[in-house]
Amino acid sequence: MAEQKYSPEFRDACVQEVIRSSRTIAQVARENGVVQQTLRNWVNAYKKQPPTTEPELSVSERARLKQLEAEVRELRAENEFLGKATACAT
Numbered sequence: 629m630a631e632q633k634y635s636p637e638f639r640d641a642c643v644q645e646v647i648r649s650s651r652t653i654a655q656v657a658r659e660n661g662v663v664q665q666t667l668r669n670w671v672n673a674y675k676k677q678p679p680t681t682e683p684e685l686s687v688s689e690r691a692r693l694k695q696l697e698a699e700v701r702e703l704r705a706e707n708e709f710l711g712k713a714t715a716c717a718t
Contacts, residue, residue: 634662642667643674649697 638660645656646667657667685693 639670643670646671647674 642656642660642662645651645660646653653667653671654664656662657664660667
């Protein structure tokens with residue numbers, strides 16, 4: 629099997645999705661078409677890097693981020709449910 633190349637932006641986005649959300653590596657890997665071990669390697673490599681100085685989020689930014697994350701989780705669950713309902717209807 630040929631090795632698949634992923635862009636650094638794609639890798640970072642997947643890693644950040646695991647790090648900053650309450651979602652598992654398995655969930656993120658499945659949704660993005662990545663092998664779980666590959667994503668686990670990316671996450672471990674990210675955790676070994678020295679921390680970068682990223683500006684802290686303000687209280688309002690954190691609240692908005694939590695709100696958006698909850699909305700995304702809700703919409704994903706709804707989408708999954710609707711997909712299953714459509715599959716059952718056919």
